[in-house]
Amino acid sequence: xxxxxxxxxxxxxxxxxxxxxxxxxxxxxxxxxxxxxxxxxxxxxxxxxxxxxxxxxxxxxxxxxxxxxxxxxxxxxxxxxxxxxxxxxxxxxxxxxxxxxxxxxxxxxxxxxxxxxxxxxxxxxxxxxxxxxxxxxxxxxxxxxxxxxxxxxxxxxxxxxxxxxxxxxxxxxxxxxxxxxxxxxxxxxxxxxxxxxxxxxxxxxxxxxxxxxxxxxxxxxxxxxxxxxxxxxxxxxxxxxxxxxxxxxxxxxxxxxxxxxxxxxxxxxxxxxxxxxxxxxxxxxxxxxxxxxxxxxxxxxxxxxxxxxxxxxxxxxxxxxxxxxxxxxxxxxxxxx
Amino acid sequence: xxxxxxxxxxxxxxxxxxxxxxxxxxxxxxxxxxxxxxxxxxxxxxxxxxxxxxxxxxxxxxxxxxxxxxxxxxxxxxxxxxxxxxxxxxxxxxxxxxxxxxxxxxxxxxxxxxxxxxxxxxxxxxxxxxxxxxxxxxxxxxxxxxxxxxxxxxxxxxxxxxxxxxxxxxxxxxxxxxxxxxxxxxxxxxxxxxxxxxxxxxxxxxxxxxxxxxxxxxxxxxxxxxxxxxxxxxxxxxxxxxxxxxxxxxxxxxxxxxxxxxxxxxxxxxxxxxxxxxxxxxxxxxxxxxxxxxxxxxxxxxxxxxxxxxxxxxxxxxxxxxxxxxxxxxxxxxxxxxxxxxxxxxxxxxxxxxxxxxxxxxxxxxxxxxxxxxxxxxxxxxxxxxxxxxxxxxxxxxxxxxxxxxxxxxxxxxxxxxxxxxxxxxxxxxxxxxxxxxxxxxxxxxxxxxxxxxxxxxxxxxxxxxxxxxxxxxxxxx
Numbered sequence: 001x002x003x004x005x006x007x008x009x010x011x012x013x014x015x016x017x018x019x020x021x022x023x024x025x026x027x028x029x030x031x032x033x034x035x036x037x038x039x040x041x042x043x044x045x046x047x048x049x050x051x052x053x054x055x056x057x058x059x060x061x062x063x064x065x066x067x068x069x070x071x072x073x074x075x076x077x078x079x080x081x082x083x084x085x086x087x088x089x090x091x092x093x094x095x096x097x098x099x100x101x102x103x104x105x106x107x108x109x110x111x112x113x114x115x116x117x118x119x120x121x122x123x124x125x126x127x128x129x130x131x132x133x134x135x136x137x138x139x140x141x142x143x144x145x146x147x148x149x150x151x152x153x154x155x156x157x158x159x160x161x162x163x164x165x166x167x168x169x170x171x172x173x174x175x176x177x178x179x180x181x182x183x184x185x186x187x188x189x190x191x192x193x194x195x196x197x198x199x200x201x202x203x204x205x206x207x208x209x210x211x212x213x214x215x216x217x218x219x220x221x222x223x224x225x226x227x228x229x230x231x232x233x234x235x236x237x238x239x240x241x242x243x244x245x246x247x248x249x250x251x252x253x254x255x256x257x258x259x260x261x262x263x264x265x266x267x268x269x270x271x272x273x274x275x276x277x278x279x280x281x282x283x284x285x286x287x288x289x290x291x292x293x294x295x296x297x298x299x300x301x302x303x304x305x306x307x308x309x310x311x312x313x314x315x316x317x318x319x320x321x322x323x324x325x326x327x328x329x330x331x332x333x334x335x336x337x
Numbered sequence: 338x339x340x341x342x343x344x345x346x347x348x349x350x351x352x353x354x355x356x357x358x359x360x361x362x363x364x365x366x367x368x369x370x371x372x373x374x375x376x377x378x379x380x381x382x383x384x385x386x387x388x389x390x391x392x393x394x395x396x397x398x399x400x401x402x403x404x405x406x407x408x409x410x411x412x413x414x415x416x417x418x419x420x421x422x423x424x425x426x427x428x429x430x431x432x433x434x435x436x437x438x439x440x441x442x443x444x445x446x447x448x449x450x451x452x453x454x455x456x457x458x459x460x461x462x463x464x465x466x467x468x469x470x471x472x473x474x475x476x477x478x479x480x481x482x483x484x485x486x487x488x489x490x491x492x493x494x495x496x497x498x499x500x501x502x503x504x505x506x507x508x509x510x511x512x513x514x515x516x517x518x519x520x521x522x523x524x525x526x527x528x529x530x531x532x533x534x535x536x537x538x539x540x541x542x543x544x545x546x547x548x549x550x551x552x553x554x555x556x557x558x559x560x561x562x563x564x565x566x567x568x569x570x571x572x573x574x575x576x577x578x579x580x581x582x583x584x585x586x587x588x589x590x591x592x593x594x595x596x597x598x599x600x601x602x603x604x605x606x607x608x609x610x611x612x613x614x615x616x617x618x619x620x621x622x623x624x625x626x627x628x629x630x631x632x633x634x635x636x637x638x639x640x641x642x643x644x645x646x647x648x649x650x651x652x653x654x655x656x657x658x659x660x661x662x663x664x665x666x667x668x669x670x671x672x673x674x675x676x677x678x679x680x681x682x683x684x685x686x687x688x689x690x691x692x693x694x695x696x697x698x699x700x701x702x703x704x705x706x707x708x709x710x711x712x713x714x715x716x717x718x719x720x721x722x723x724x725x726x727x728x729x730x731x732x733x734x735x736x737x738x739x740x741x742x743x744x745x746x747x748x749x750x751x752x753x754x755x756x757x758x759x760x761x762x763x764x765x766x767x768x769x770x771x772x773x774x775x776x777x778x779x780x781x782x783x784x785x786x787x788x789x790x791x792x793x794x795x796x797x798x799x800x801x802x803x804x805x806x807x808x809x810x811x812x813x814x815x
Contacts, residue, residue, distance in 0.1 A: 058451030061406055065439070065447040071413050072439045075424055076432030083421025087753045090418050094763045097411045098770060104407035105774055108400045112781050298504055301429040305436045312440040319448045326452060326459055 008303065013296035015306060016077035017285065019313075020070055025274050027066035029171065029267045034060045036172020038103055038129025039165060040191055041122065048184045049122065053107070055179035055331035060107065062320055064100070074285075077302060078295040081285040088147045089139050096135035103128030130165060137164025144210055144277075146287040156209065163202030170195035171270065174262035177251065179331040185252060185259075192262060193248045200241055203273050207234070210280050214288060217280045233276055240269045344752045346760040347419045350767065352734075354411050356727055357771045361405035363726050366480055366525065367532035368398050369473030371559070372453075376469050380462065386552040390559075393552070393789055394536070397782060399454050404778065406447070419760070422751030427503045427742055430496055430511060431486055438482035446475035477525070484524055488517040490742045491733070492585045503745065515585055519578035520733075526571040527729065529563060530675060531722025536560035537682075538719020539786050541712045544704060546790035553790075558702045561686065561715075564679035572672060576631070582733075583632055586743065587641040588654065589736035592661035594628045599642040603628040611658040616644065656738040660731065668728035671721055678718055682711055720779070 003014040034056040044052055075082045086093055102124045110121035141157030142149070173195060176188035211218040221230060244265050252259065283291045296302065372394055379387035413435075416424055424431060452460060452468035460468070495510025496503045505511060537560030543553050583590045595611050595618055596603050605627020609618040626636035633639065646655035689706025741748040 058455050061402070061450055062444065062447040064406060064410065065444050068410055068413055068443060069439050071417075072435055075413065075416055076428065076436045079424035079428035079432065082417040082424060083753070086414060086417030087419075087421055087755060090755055090759060091763075093414050093418055094766070097414060098766065100410055101407040101770060101774070104403050105400075105777075108403040109777060109781060112396055112400060112785060113777070114784055297432055298429045298502075301433050301505060304433045304505075304508065308433075308437055308440055312444075316440070316444045316448070319445075323448050323451050326456060 008299045010293070012299050012302040012306065013077070013292040016073060016296070016302060017282070017292045019309065020073040020077065021278050023066050023070035023073060025271060027063070027070055028274065029270055030059070030063040030066060032168045032270070033171045033175040033263070034063055035129045035133050036168035036170065037176060038125055038172075039133060039169045040172055040176070041126045041129070043191065044184065044187065048187070051180060051184060051331050052176065055176060058323060058327045062323060064104070076305060077297055078285050078292060079297055081290055081295040084286050084290065085143075085147070089142065092135045092138045092142070096132050096139070099128045099131030099135060101128070103132060133165040133168045134161040137161035140164060143287060144206065145213060160202070160206065163198060163205065166195050166198030167202055167270070170199050171263070171266045174266045178260045178263045181256065181330055189248055189251055196241070196245060196248065199269070203237065206273070207276065210277070216288070220280065230279070233272055237269060237272045240265055240272070244269070343755060343757045343760055344749055346757055346764060347752050347755070348748065350760060350764040351415060351419060353764065353767055353771065354408065354415060356730070357775070358405065358408035358412055359726065359730060360723055361401045361408065362476065362480070363528050363531045363722065364401040364535065365398060365405055366476045366528040368394060368401065369469070369476045371532055371536065372398060373466075373469045373473050374559075376466055380466060386550070386555050389550070389552040390556050393785070395454060396785060399450070400778065400781065402446070402450055404774065419753050419755065420751045421753050422746070423741060426501065426746050426750070429502065429504050430489065434482055434486040434489075438479055442475045442479035442482060446472050446479065449475070480524060480528075481521060484521045485512050485517055488520045489514050491737055492516040493742055493745055498745070516578075516581050519574065519581050522574050523571070523578050523729070526567055526574055527722065527726045529567050530571060531726060533560050533564035533567065534675065534722050535719050537564060538715050538717070539782060541715035542719070542783070542786050543790040545712055545716070546787060548790040548792070554704050557704050558686065561679055561682045562702075564675065565683040568672065568676045568679055572676070575672070580632070583641075586736065588643065588646040589656060589661065589733070590632065591641045591643045591646070592656050592658045592736055593665040593732060594640060595658060595662045596628065596640055596642045597644050599639060599645050601629060601637040601639050602626045603640040605631060609662070611662050613653070613658055654739070656736045661736045664728045664731035664735065668725050668732060671725035671728065674718070675721055675725070678711070678714055682707060682715065685711060
């Protein structure tokens with residue numbers, strides 16, 4: 001699992017795979033909640049929609065930057081894999097990009113355009129968010145299927161697409177539980193309760209399918225003594241799901257206390273599922289075809305980037321936290337002041 | 338449809354994406370600094386007009402920033418989907434430069450833009466100013482890294498090729514490659530000119546609609562003054578850049594001048610239709626020895642010709658002439674129009690400064706001094722910066738063909754083997770989305786300007802509420 005730290009050609013690819021994995025995880029949680037809010041958008045009324053926008057307004061730019069970092073790291077650290085994966089996923093990537101473009105600009109346009117155009121931009125905001133989530137889930141599904149493209153794998157990918165959209169809606173709903181009050185918060189609790197079951201089915205489907213696709217992955221999970229180390233992963237996930245379910249049924253608590261808990265617990269749940277997936281595929285970056293060591297760029301170039309990253313990433317984390325602290329508390333309608 | 342193969346379609350698609358993308362950074366790079374200027378003027382003078390100007394332009398900044406972010410994400414994926422060969426060959430050099438752009442600049446902008454847009458009443462004044470400054474600095478830093486990579490593709494150095502893959506030998510040489518300083522300065526100035534004309538044009542539009550607020554005066558004067566000051570600097574910088582190109586990419590300069598045979602007394606062509614089949618120009622109109630004088634500073638100066646860049650078997654090793662020749666003329670022509678308009682406008686405002694309505698002593702410029710036709714000319718020129726910037730990029734990028742990285746790899750070597758119909762399909766979809774968004778973008782700016790001119794927005798409103806202004810913001814209707 002761990003590389004030889006005395007040999008740069010060995011640990012540098014590992015370090016970059018970790019960094020890239022971390023960026024994808026942070027992206028999935030952070031842009032996950034704002035995409036989710038976009039998917040839930042049509043379920044709210046007009047006043048509530050403005051508060052939903054307000055709850056993600058100051059953050060979404062920075063959240064999407066994690067995607068740029070993740071794909072950037074894939075590009076710079078594993079150039080071979082970047083080309084292989086993305087040219088295989090040509091159309092879903094295209095769909096995702098169109099989705100991201102539509103929702104990003106709709107976000108700004110709906111606030112500035114004349115009133116009669118606002119409904120159109122609202123619809124595009126929803127459509128863009130949903131398209132992005134479906135496309136990302138579709139890509140995840142194909143990736144799990146080893147980028148093999150047959151009718152069956154497309155079916156599975158379509159399924160993961162729906163699961164991821166539901167998953168984003170779920171984490172989006174828990175974000176709204178944290179950021180809103182009153183009827184909107186009550187609605188968000190309802191959405192979260194409903195979508196939790198989608199999340200459970202999604203995690204179950206992926207967990208059961210992944211080992212079936214590849215004997216290598218099956219062996220990785222179900223051999224002794226590894227299974228002892230891995231057991232906490234599903235057990236902890238099950239416990240978290242139970243805890244989230246109980247919380248969601250009883251919330252809001254008196255005085256709206258602990259309203260951040262479902263979001264935090266969901267983030268941990270997403271992280272656990274993600275770690276499971278990462279464990280399955282390590283050390284491959286293109287499933288069953290190319291390992292991180294085969295795909296890595298020259299150690300000298302990686303070193304240059306890593307030195308910069310060591311200084312810059314903590315600073316990025318610092319000012320990202322600062323932005324969340326400044327805009328903490330319940331969301332209001334956004335104002336440019 | 339042999340001509341429309343995957344390579345050509347991929348090039349058109351990339352050109353469409355990057356052309357659409359560059360429109361918005363061109364605005365945000367300089368608008369960030371102009372916003373900082375407005376914000377600081379407000380901090381020093383406590384004059385509400387500066388804050389009103391800030392509030393108006395910060396919305397356009399937010400919109401442009403979002404357009405830039407989403408179209409920028411598209412770019413980072415396109416390397417892999419359409420041009421895998423690029424990173425496989427020069428990834429060791431392009432990779433770290435792109436990584437530094439994301440790490441040092443992109444995150445900085447994205448994190449602080451939230452505070453800049455929505456933080457005015459939430460954070461102390463100094464932090465709001467700092468956030469504005471960091472966003473402006475971030476966009477500039479981003480420009481720097483991207484220009485470093487782009488100019489390295491034109492004038493590569495500090496690398497060695499081992500087994501067909503480029504490896505860095507000196508990062509200093511890579512970053513400070515010969516064309517980088519010219520390109521960076523040229524692009525920064527282009528951005529400032531674009532914003533200067535945008536600010537002047539939109540303010541002129543508001544003035545024509547009848548608005549006579551103090552901020553519209555301040556904005557119009559700011560825009561025209563920046564434009565008039567920077568356009569001569571830009572012309573000088575463009576000339577320097579041209580001389581640098583002459584040294585490193587003579588075939589590009591030959592195409593820009595439409596010059597086929599190397600020799601002295603080369604004319605400066607004002608009009609011509611270069612014919613690559615016949616290897617000559619049709620309908621030439623030119624200034625005798627003009628190009629020689631500009632490039633070599635003497636009439637008998639020898640200017641390189643395109644016929645020097647043809648392989649033994651007759652395949653041209655120079656860029657397509659027609660596109661480069663005309664892109665260059667559109668850029669220069671737009672620049673000349675900018676020069677004429679900004680200087681005339683500034684002269685009128687200065688010479689007729691006593692026409693200022695309030696007749697307050699000490700006014701150095703008066704918007705009232707501008708004749709109606711000049712005001713009307715400023716409105717369409719609001720987007721002249723876009724025309725010049727795109728034409729300039731076409732000149733330099735098409736001018737690099739057939740190379741992707743000059744002398745290292747051709748564009749053809751990098752393209753992905755994606756079926757042509759798939760590239761065609763996605764290209765049409767991208768173009769449709771981009772055209773729609775562009776119309777919406779210009780429409781929204783015009784709408785915001787109309788609303789401000791009617792006084793429903795930042796303008797008159799913020800005066801009456803002074804201090805803690807209730808600005809119709811994200812939701813003007815509610």
